[in-house]
Amino acid sequence: MSNHSGDYFIIKAKENGVNVIGLTRGKDTRFHHSEKLDQGEIMIAQFTEHTSAIKVRGKATIVTPFSTIESDE
Numbered sequence: 042m043s044n045h046s047g048d049y050f051i052i053k054a055k056e057n058g059v060n061v062i063g064l065t066r067g068k069d070t071r072f073h074h075s076e077k078l079d080q081g082e083i084m085i086a087q088f089t090e091h092t093s094a095i096k097v098r099g100k101a102t103i104v105t106p107f108s109t110i111e112s113d114e
């Protein structure tokens with residue numbers, strides 16, 4: 042199993058009700074967690090053994106080691 046300990050990301054909500062949805066790692070790709078953020082709330086998280094992808098629904102700033110991206114652009 043590879044090491045995901047450096048794979049952090051930050052989500053900052055720009056409106057109420059932004060959803061950060063975690064998708065499972067491995068053979069099945071399915072939702073396993075949904076976190077709701079209100080405007081100004083920040084979630085700092087990482088990719089793990091259980092989480093290989095995330096989906097962001099709503100207006101947010103997403104910071105990753107690769108780039109900072111705005112979901113409403």
Ligand code: TRP
Nearest residue numbers: 062063074086087088089091092
């Ligand atoms: N239990 C989950 C895990 O260890 C928690 C988690 C980590 C998570 N990163 C996430 C949930 C990103 C949603 C989105 O993988």
